[in-house]
Amino acid sequence: MSDPALQxxxxxxxxxxxxxxxxxxxxxxxxxxxxxxxxxxxxKTTFLKTLSGLIDPWSGSIRFxxxxxxxxxxxxxxxxxxxxxxxxxxxxxxxxxxxxxGLIHVQQGNLLFPELxxxxxxxISSGAAKGREGWSLEQVRGLFPCxxxxxxxxxxxxxxxxxxxxxxxxxxxxxxxxxxxDEPTLGLSPKIRQELCDAILTVRKTGMPIILIDQDVGFxxxxxxxxxxxxxxxxxxxxxxxxxxxxxxxxALLFGEYH
Ligand SMILES: Nc1ncnc2c1ncn2[C@@H]1O[C@H](COP(=O)(O)OP(=O)(O)OP(=O)(O)O)[C@@H](O)[C@H]1O
Ligand SMILES: [Mg+2]
Numbered sequence: 001m002s003d004p005a006l007q008x009x010x011x012x013x014x015x016x017x018x019x020x021x022x023x024x025x026x027x028x029x030x031x032x033x034x035x036x037x038x039x040x041x042x043x044k045t046t047f048l049k050t051l052s053g054l055i056d057p058w059s060g061s062i063r064f065x066x067x068x069x070x071x072x073x074x075x076x077x078x079x080x081x082x083x084x085x086x087x088x089x090x091x092x093x094x095x096x097x098x099x100x101x102g103l104i105h106v107q108q109g110n111l112l113f114p115e116l117x118x119x120x121x122x123x124i125s126s127g128a129a130k131g132r133e134g135w136s137l138e139q140v141r142g143l144f145p146c147x148x149x150x151x152x153x154x155x156x157x158x159x160x161x162x163x164x165x166x167x168x169x170x171x172x173x174x175x176x177x178x179x180x181x182d183e184p185t186l187g188l189s190p191k192i193r194q195e196l197c198d199a200i201l202t203v204r205k206t207g208m209p210i211i212l213i214d215q216d217v218g219f220x221x222x223x224x225x226x227x228x229x230x231x232x233x234x235x236x237x238x239x240x241x242x243x244x245x246x247x248x249x250x251x252a253l254l255f256g257e258y259h
Contacts, residue, residue, distance in 0.1 A: 002030070003063070003065055003066035004027050004028060004029050004030070004063075005028050005029060005030045005032070005064070005065060005177065005178050005209040006026070006027070006028040006051075006062070006063070006064055006103075006178055006209070006211075007026075007027050007028075007061075007062075007063040008024055008025060008026040008027075008051070008060070008061070008062055008063075009025055009060055009061045009063075010023055010024070010025060010059065010060040010061070011023075011024040011025075011047075011050065011057055011059070011060035011061070011062065012024070012057070012058045012059050012060055013046065013047070013050040013055065013056070013057045013058045013059075014043075014046060014058065014233075015046070015055070019058070019233070020043040020046040020047075020233050021043040021046060021047045021050075021233035021234065022233055022234060023060075023234065024047060024060070024234070024235055025235070026228065026235065028178070028209050028211065029209070030207065030209060031207045031208075031209060032209055032225050032226065033204055033208075033209065033210035033211075033212065033223055033224045033225055033226075034210070034211055034212070034224055034225065034226045034227070034228060035211075035212050035213070035214065035220040035223070035224035035226070035227045035228070036211065036212070036213045036227075036228050036230050037213075037214070037215070037217070037220065037227060037228070037229055037230065037250060038229060038230030038231055038254065039231070039254060039255075042230055042231060042232055042233060043230070043232075043233040044182070044213050044230050045107075045108050045182055045183075045213070047230070047233075048105060048180055048182055048211070048213065049105075049107075050062075050093075051103070051105070051180065051211075052095060052098050052099070052103055052104075052105035052180065053069065053070075053091075053093035053094055053095035053097070053098040054095050054105070056070075056091050056092045056093055057070050057092055057093060059072070062093070064098070064101055064102075064103050064177075064178070065101070065177065067101065069093055069097070069098055069101070069103070070092050070093040071092050071093070072092070073090075073092065099128055099174065100128075100130055101177070102132060102174075102175060102176055102177030102178065103176070103177065103178050103180070104128075104171045104174045104175075104176035104178065104179055104180065105171075105180040105182070106167050106168055106170070106171040106179070106180065106181050106182065106184065107167075107182055108182035108183045108186070108213075109183075109186070110160070110163040110164055110166075110167045111167075112155045112163055112166060112167060112170075113155060114154065114155050114156035115154060115155070115156065116154065116155055117151065117152055117153060117154055117155070118147060118150050118151050118152070118153055118155065118158070118166055119151040119152060121155060121166060121170055122137065122140070122147070122151075122166070122169060122170060122173055124170075125169075125170035125171070125173040125174045126173045126174075128173075128174040128175075129173065129174055129175035130175075132175040132177075133175060134172065134173065134174065134175025134176065135172040135173055135175070137173065139172075140169045140172050140173055143169070143172070143199045143202060143203075144165040144166075144168070144169050144199060146162050146165055147162075147165055147166055147169045150162065160187045160188065161188045161189065161192035161195075161196075164184055164185075164186075164188060164192075164196065165195075165196065165199070167184075168181065168184060168196070168199065168200070172203065176208065177208075177209075178208075178209045178210075178211070179203065179208055179209070179210050179211075180210075180211045181200070181210065181211070181212045181213070181214075182213045183213055183214055183215065184196055184200075184212070184214065185214055185215075185216050185219050186215075193216070193219060197219055197222050197223065200212075200223055201222065201223060204223060210223065210224075212224060217244075217246060217247040217250060218247075220244075221241070221244060224241060225240070225241055226238065226239070226240055226241070227239050227240075227241070227244050229250070229253060229254060231254055236254070237253060
């Protein structure tokens, strides 16, 4: 059998010296989409940031299409608080290498540059594709009509929903081989939520593996094949789409029965 798209073994990490998540094992096959559901502040975003190399993993391994993305080993000691160790010590994982390999992470809370226009934002993302085959600007415009209409507008003049569309569009233009979406529906109206869902489903149909974190069970249900429950920095459960309960059922699994 061919290598899975992503294979995470025994991964632990956090914000030195505080450990946030531990011993995570996860396999994502080509063409599969998985969801991660869990309470606020339990480490989902920290785990994803570690997958994409934004913060260094402490231990364990991350393989992307068979290739080991992190190295094991010491980092420099962090004795002085106001010293930028990242500038002088070797990281265990380099986010640029990760992005160039096609592991693309659309972060929580649309971290776009407010003073750039939509067009400028998208052209930076296309640059990250570095010759890899991916979505073209035309295809992305077709997927998100509002992105096409607002090309000359600065990001700061867009609504939250439009910014979210631009964030996902930027992710697609970076030629992903795996797309990570962290809470894309945060703050969106039901109508925009559905538009975004339809767009992600179109991406899914191309066979793109997807990792989706969201608090909206109805949204997750439309997109994913497998759901992981995330609790206190650990994966506490795994279920197929058919086994997924509704929102209340999931809350009961995480917190016990409540009345
Ligand atoms: N940059 C940071 N430095 C130190 N601690 C952080 C940092 N970012 C997050 N944390 C802490 O890490 C813990 C996990 O946060 P994280 O954002 O990973 O949770 P989450 O499960 O994604 O939550 P949410 O569902 O609200 O997005 C929290 O206690 C948070 O305060
Ligand atoms: Mg989060």
